[in-house]
Amino acid sequence: MDCFREIEGKQAHDPLFHKMMNRPPRRVSVPGPVIVGAGPSGLAVAACLREKGFPSLVIERSSCIASLWQLKTYDRLRLHLPKQFCELPHMGFPSEFPTYPTKEQFIDYLEKYARKFEIRPRFNETVSHAEYDEVSGIWRVKTVGKRLEETEYMCRWLVAATGENAEAVVPEIDGMVEFGGDIRHTSYYKSGKEFTGKKVLVVGCGNSGMEVCLDLCNHNASPSIVVRDTVHVLPREILGKSTFGLSMWLLKWLPMRLVDRFLLVVSRLMLGDTARFGLDRPEMGPLEHKNRFGKTPVLDVGTLAKIKSGDVKVCPGIKKLKRHTVEFLDGKMENFDAIIFATGYKSNVPSWLKEGDMFSEEDGFPKRPFPDGWKGERGLYAVGFTKRGILGASMDAKRIAEHIKCNGRCGNEEAASYDQHLRSVPLMKSSSP
Numbered sequence: 001m002d003c004f005r006e007i008e009g010k011q012a013h014d015p016l017f018h019k020m021m022n023r024p025p026r027r028v029s030v031p032g033p034v035i036v037g038a039g040p041s042g043l044a045v046a047a048c049l050r051e052k053g054f055p056s057l058v059i060e061r062s063s064c065i066a067s068l069w070q071l072k073t074y075d076r077l078r079l080h081l082p083k084q085f086c087e088l089p090h091m092g093f094p095s096e097f098p099t100y101p102t103k104e105q106f107i108d109y110l111e112k113y114a115r116k117f118e119i120r121p122r123f124n125e126t127v128s129h130a131e132y133d134e135v136s137g138i139w140r141v142k143t144v145g146k147r148l149e150e151t152e153y154m155c156r157w158l159v160a161a162t163g164e165n166a167e168a169v170v171p172e173i174d175g176m177v178e179f180g181g182d183i184r185h186t187s188y189y190k191s192g193k194e195f196t197g198k199k200v201l202v203v204g205c206g207n208s209g210m211e212v213c214l215d216l217c218n219h220n221a222s223p224s225i226v227v228r229d230t231v232h233v234l235p236r237e238i239l240g241k242s243t244f245g246l247s248m249w250l251l252k253w254l255p256m257r258l259v260d261r262f263l264l265v266v267s268r269l270m271l272g273d274t275a276r277f278g279l280d281r282p283e284m285g286p287l288e289h290k291n292r293f294g295k296t297p298v299l300d301v302g303t304l305a306k307i308k309s310g311d312v313k314v315c316p317g318i319k320k321l322k323r324h325t326v327e328f329l330d331g332k333m334e335n336f337d338a339i340i341f342a343t344g345y346k347s348n349v350p351s352w353l354k355e356g357d358m359f360s361e362e363d364g365f366p367k368r369p370f371p372d373g374w375k376g377e378r379g380l381y382a383v384g385f386t387k388r389g390i391l392g393a394s395m396d397a398k399r400i401a402e403h404i405k406c407n408g409r410c411g412n413e414e415a416a417s418y419d420q421h422l423r424s425v426p427l428m429k430s431s432s433p
């Protein structure tokens with residue numbers, strides 16, 4: 001925490017800091033909706049509104065659009081669903097893009113998207129507080145800028161687009177300070193280049209953990225992966241077709257359980273019995289599991305082969321850390337140079353949005369289940385909290401824009417036709433009957 005002390009120390013001598021602290025917030029009245037977050041979800045809502053002739057204001061805490069993709073992802077990242085499942089409304093991917101666009105291509109697409117719909121977010125402003133003012137019937141949205149300057153935006157409509165991945169999750173483990181080696185979350189991992197020749201423990205076996213292990217192997221590091229629970233691993237493609245696309249197609253005719261059986265048989269043929277390598281599968285099939293718990297199956301891009309060959313070792317949960325040493329739950333001890341936490345992310349909505357109804361205080365997701373989580377009361381909306389990736393965000397965005405356009409009284413015609421298109425993707429149906 002020394003870094004914080006240093007900043008505080010500098011601020012104490014900074015006349016600008018004192019000036020800012022005493023200054024009342026700047027007040028700005030926004031005629032249209034305020035959208036918090038300039039990721040794919042926020043951009044999609046702004047674009048849909050723009051298409052209907054509605055101006056909006058996007059507020060973003062970082063210095064660029066799609067900060068998750070630009071600043072917090074590793075170099076080798078590609079979309080892991082085929083591109084047709086990752087498009088935002090009103091603008092497709094260029095035809096020359098490959099089936100699985102690279103992160104650079106995806107960012108390029110988003111930059112062009114923002115330009116096309118003339119979306120110019122207010123960067124470097126973090127929304128710290130948003131609350132409905134019952135007296136005036138408006139939302140008051142407070143932001144803090146880079147120099148701690150405060151602004152209060154006043155608006156009729158407020159759209160939360162801060163995402164499912166707003167903050168990194170890092171578990172507290174005994175002895176973390178004592179460990180002494182490099183400890184970081186995957187959002188700070190760029191490439192295995194930094195770890196060549198090192199023994200690295202990757203904690204967590206979601207898509208991030210599995211891909212980081214492969215990347216470490218490719219850079220001649222020695223990774224081990226902590227797998228504390230069951231996990232579904234599927235091949236990314238089956239007979240040259242994407243597993244995701246194929247599953248969606250099969251789901252048009254077959255019940256989810258049957259498609260799951262098919263996926264498990266094919267995975268067994270292609271990948272072998274993953275339990276033999278320490279990766280037990282959940283009892284529920286992969287699609288049902290995703291639909292019920294939101295847990296995405298791992299789409300294997302080569303890590304499993306590295307696990308089979310012994311290049312990636314599978315370890316049980318961690319008990320505690322000591323100097324450059326990890327003690328596992330089975331009592332075994334091993335030395336490591338670095339630990340990378342691939343332990344996922346969480347929403348930050350409860351930290352800034354003060355309202356009692358729409359969002360759960362526990363997990364920061366809308367309380368109403370998919371597909372109804374997008375709409376709250378008094379002009380409040382949520383986009384991108386469906387656990388259904390960019391496709392889910394696109395669906396929310398269309399509905400929100402349509403609803404705002406007709407002032408909450410509309411029949412949702414245009415959104416309904418888009419819904420129908422998206423609903424031909426069967427996982428986009430509600431998980432509750």
Ligand SMILES: Cc1cc2nc3c(=O)[nH]c(=O)nc-3n(C[C@H](O)[C@H](O)[C@H](O)COP(=O)(O)OP(=O)(O)OC[C@H]3O[C@@H](n4cnc5c(N)ncnc54)[C@H](O)[C@@H]3O)c2cc1C
Pocket residue numbers: 036037038039040041042059060061062065066067068069073077078079080081085086125126127128161162163164165166208348352383384385388389390391393
């Ligand atoms: C590594 C990775 C790979 C993925 N790959 C895919 C994929 O291939 N296909 C797919 O469909 N989905 C994928 N996803 C799912 C992912 O959720 C989406 O890709 C997408 O980025 C979600 O967009 P979003 O706008 O909802 O959230 P984000 O992209 O996280 O954007 C939210 C924005 O809000 C800003 N923000 C947060 N809090 C505040 C605040 N208080 N004030 C102001 N601004 C704030 C953030 O800085 C951020 O820029 C992936 C996710 C990860 C982590």
Ligand SMILES: NC(=O)C1=CN([C@@H]2O[C@H](COP(=O)(O)OP(=O)(O)OC[C@H]3O[C@@H](n4cnc5c(N)ncnc54)[C@H](OP(=O)(O)O)[C@@H]3O)[C@@H](O)[C@H]2O)C=CC1
Pocket residue numbers: 077078079080081171186203204205206207208209211226227228229230296317318342343344345
């Ligand atoms: N386009 C692409 O190729 C990629 C897409 N993604 C997507 O990004 C999102 C985030 O993925 P990811 O970062 O992998 O996060 P996830 O939340 O998907 O996975 C986190 C993993 O960490 C494990 N974990 C959590 N806490 C601990 C702990 N204390 N000890 C051991 N293990 C722990 C979880 O296990 P448990 O199940 O036991 O809780 C789980 O396996 C997902 O939607 C994913 O699909 C990510 C990477 C690449």
Ligand SMILES: O=C(O)C(=O)Cc1c[nH]c2ccccc12
Pocket residue numbers: 081290296297387388389390391392427428
């Ligand atoms: O990368 C992710 O986790 C996503 O959210 C995309 C995604 C994975 N599996 C899905 C099933 C339905 C819709 C989106 C996804």
